[in-house]
Amino acid sequence: MKILGAILAGGQARRFGSDKAHALYGSTRLIDLVATKLREQCSAVVVCGREEPGFDCLPDRPEASLGPLGGLNAALHYAHAHGFSHVLSAGVDVPNLPADLVQTLSGGGAAIVQSQPVVGLWPASIAGELDMFIAGGGRALYAFAGHISARKVAFDPPLLNVNTPDDLPD
Numbered sequence: 377m378k379i380l381g382a383i384l385a386g387g388q389a390r391r392f393g394s395d396k397a398h399a400l401y402g403s404t405r406l407i408d409l410v411a412t413k414l415r416e417q418c419s420a421v422v423v424c425g426r427e428e429p430g431f432d433c434l435p436d437r438p439e440a441s442l443g444p445l446g447g448l449n450a451a452l453h454y455a456h457a458h459g460f461s462h463v464l465s466a467g468v469d470v471p472n473l474p475a476d477l478v479q480t481l482s483g484g485g486a487a488i489v490q491s492q493p494v495v496g497l498w499p500a501s502i503a504g505e506l507d508m509f510i511a512g513g514g515r516a517l518y519a520f521a522g523h524i525s526a527r528k529v530a531f532d533p534p535l536l537n538v539n540t541p542d543d544l545p546d
């Protein structure tokens with residue numbers, strides 16, 4: 377498997393109230409924590425849905441403001457065009473990604489983390505299918521995962537998802 381790591385980093389972060397990607401978890405920005413975890417398991421890493429200095433960045437496809445699915449679609453098409461077999465996606469707000477995430481999600485077809493569908497392993501070959509799903513009005517990642525019969529892998533305890541400043545350690 378040649379895997380492209382994709383940090384889905386658009387959106388408004390309304391509940392957080394400021395730029396979540398640059399928020400500090402301890403002494404490290406969330407986006408840097410996620411990038412480190414993805415780099416350990418992927419051949420390359422891109423940021424989807426924002427311009428971020430120091431990263432290769434992709435605009436959402438077909439346009440901005442469609443939610444994380446637009447970022448995943450951009451990553452899948454980039455992966456397909458550049459010889460990657462899979463995309464490992466993660467939100468910028470999921471800092472504690474396990475080191476063996478690829479292994480956990482591998483096993484045929486697409487797989488997402490139960491209750492956190494922004495974290496998933498997706499074959500690049502489904503890029504065209506996601507284009508059609510979005511063109512048909514689909515916007516929810518979870519619905520797309522169901523549409524392609526992605527496996528759902530549960531984590532206990534669930535992965536930390538930073539939605540508000542209270543989710544960060546003191």
Ligand SMILES: Nc1nc2c(ncn2[C@@H]2O[C@H](COP(=O)(O)OP(=O)(O)OP(=O)(O)O)[C@@H](O)[C@H]2O)c(=O)[nH]1
Nearest residue numbers: 385386387388389390391424425443444447467468
């Ligand atoms: N590329 C891309 N990523 C997005 C978009 N919307 C949300 N995301 C990312 O998807 C992940 C989950 O986002 P949410 O928590 O659902 O939305 P949010 O905008 O971050 O926060 P809220 O406004 O509080 O819902 C985060 O990492 C976001 O940065 C988008 O339109 N494009």
